[in-house]
Amino acid sequence: VSSQQFSALTEVLFRxxxxxxxxxxxxxxxxxxxxxxxxSLGPLKNIVKSILLVPNGALKxxxxxxxxxxxxxxxxxxxxxxxxxxxQWKVNSPTLTRLAVGQTLMINQLIDMEWRFGVTxxxxxxxxxxxxxxxxxxxxxxxxxxxNVYIELTLPQFYSFLHEMERxxxxxxxxx
Amino acid sequence: xxxxxxxxxxxQLVSALHNLTRHVVYHGLTRAEDILSLFPENFHQNLxxxxxxxxxENISAWRNEAQASQISLPRLVDMDWRVDIKTSSDSIxxxxxxxxxxxxxxxxDVALCGNSPxxxxxxxELSKETLDTMLEGLGRIRDQLSAVANK
Numbered sequence: 027v028s029s030q031q032f033s034a035l036t037e038v039l040f041r042x043x044x045x046x047x048x049x050x051x052x053x054x055x056x057x058x059x060x061x062x063x064x065x066s067l068g069p070l071k072n073i074v075k076s077i078l079l080v081p082n083g084a085l086k087x088x089x090x091x092x093x094x095x096x097x098x099x100x101x102x103x104x105x106x107x108x109x110x111x112x113x114q115w116k117v118n119s120p121t122l123t124r125l126a127v128g129q130t131l132m133i134n135q136l137i138d139m140e141w142r143f144g145v146t147x148x149x150x151x152x153x154x155x156x157x158x159x160x161x162x163x164x165x166x167x168x169x170x171x172x173x174n175v176y177i178e179l180t181l182p183q184f185y186s187f188l189h190e191m192e193r194x195x196x197x198x199x200x201x202x
Numbered sequence: 203x204x205x206x207x208x209x210x211x212x213x214q215l216v217s218a219l220h221n222l223t224r225h226v227v228y229h230g231l232t233r234a235e236d237i238l239s240l241f242p243e244n245f246h247q248n249l250x251x252x253x254x255x256x257x258x259e260n261i262s263a264w265r266n267e268a269q270a271s272q273i274s275l276p277r278l279v280d281m282d283w284r285v286d287i288k289t290s291s292d293s294i295x296x297x298x299x300x301x302x303x304x305x306x307x308x309x310x311d312v313a314l315c316g317n318s319p320x321x322x323x324x325x326x327e328l329s330k331e332t333l334d335t336m337l338e339g340l341g342r343i344r345d346q347l348s349a350v351a352n353k
Contacts, residue, residue: 088296126294133303133327139339143347151268153228160343161275166326175324177308178275181347188340190283194302195337197285198330201300 031063032107036114039074043081044121076101081115085126091116137172138165160184226257227264234258273313279321280307302328 038059042052056074060067080101084094095112099105143160157180164175179187222240231237237254281304288299303325310320328336 086293086295088294123294123297126291127288127297127299129293130288130291130297130299132301132329134325136304136326136328136332136336139336141339141343143343146269146272149268149272151224151228151272152230152265154230155269155272157269158347159274164326166324175308176275177278177306179278183278184340184343184347187278187281188337188344190281191333191337191340194283194285194304194328195330195333198300198302198333201285201287201298202330 029106029110031059033110035059035074036111039077040114040118043078044118044125046125080111081122084115085119085122091119132167135167136164137167139163140165222253223257223260223264226261227268230265232258232261271312274311276308276310277312278306279309281305282307300330302330302333304328 038052038055041055042048045051056070057067059065060070080094080097083089084097089097091112094115095108098108098111103111140163141160143158146155146157146159148155160179160181160183162177162179164177166173166175225231225240226237234254237257238250241250241253283302283304285300285302288297288301290296304327305323305325307321307323310322312319
């Protein structure tokens with residue numbers, strides 16, 4: 027593979043790594059590359075699979091670009107190509123790191139929150155009530171499913187809740 | 203104790219008292235005159251005054267209880283939180299990401315549970331971004347409430 031072809035391939039690889047949801051696009055770009063360079067798609071896919079293992083392993087083990095370069099040379103890649111890849115790695119690693127962090131396990135992640143508030147006008151036991159309540163709908167991701175949780179709060183509870191959440195924000199900010 | 207307490211007149215008495223108090227609470231009667239006017243013409247004067255006095259003393263407690271036990275969505279009864287720092291995971295070996303775990307204690311509809319309310323705990327994780335968005339929403343709720351209060 028010439029160095030020009032290699033850079034083109036590397037570009038395709040990193041574009042996929044930084045946007046892992048674009049699987050279709052990645053596969054299309056791979057077959058285009060294969061066709062343009064008269065390489066058969068099967069072996070190319072295998073090579074790409076092995077190459078992709080390197081950045082993933084590098085993220086897991088927090089490797090520097092020097093170490094990535096050394097890994098590739100150990101795998102048999104030329105110095106020039108290994109350096110090029112390591113450079114690309116350095117440029118892309120903040121994005122890749124952010125993606126990996128984003129993929130980290132979250133327990134019952136809060137996805138969305140909706141609210142409404144209103145007044146209870148009357149009930150079967152009280153003809154006229156006039157009390158204000160707040161109703162929250164929390165959309166929670168439990169495993170792979172979404173669950174809606176409905177909660178009612180009185181106004182004093184709402185103000186406490188707001189106060190507590192502001193304290194959480196201060197706490198999170200002091201650790202960032 | 204048997205005898206008088208299980209006899210029909212006694213049960214009728216309890217039922218009548220219950221209806222009277224429910225009526226007073228339902229209509230939100232607060233003045234002695236309104237309650238006194240509920241009694242029939244030839245009702246014993248002193249008993250009427252005594253009952254009215256007792257009812258007036260208990261009205262707000264009964265109203266509060268009625269409001270507390272009316273049907274509702276599950277209610278928030280308590281909340282707790284803690285902030286953790288995520289240091290590594292299977293996809294990345296080193297990081298320092300603060301995250302919040304929020305535990306909400308929720309009580310199911312009191313009207314459904316009667317005397318044994320079911321309280322469940324829901325633990326939710328919020329990232330900093332989620333928390334910021336949530337605070338924005340809560341801020342808007344607070345502004346809306348102030349606008350209503352100031353009208």
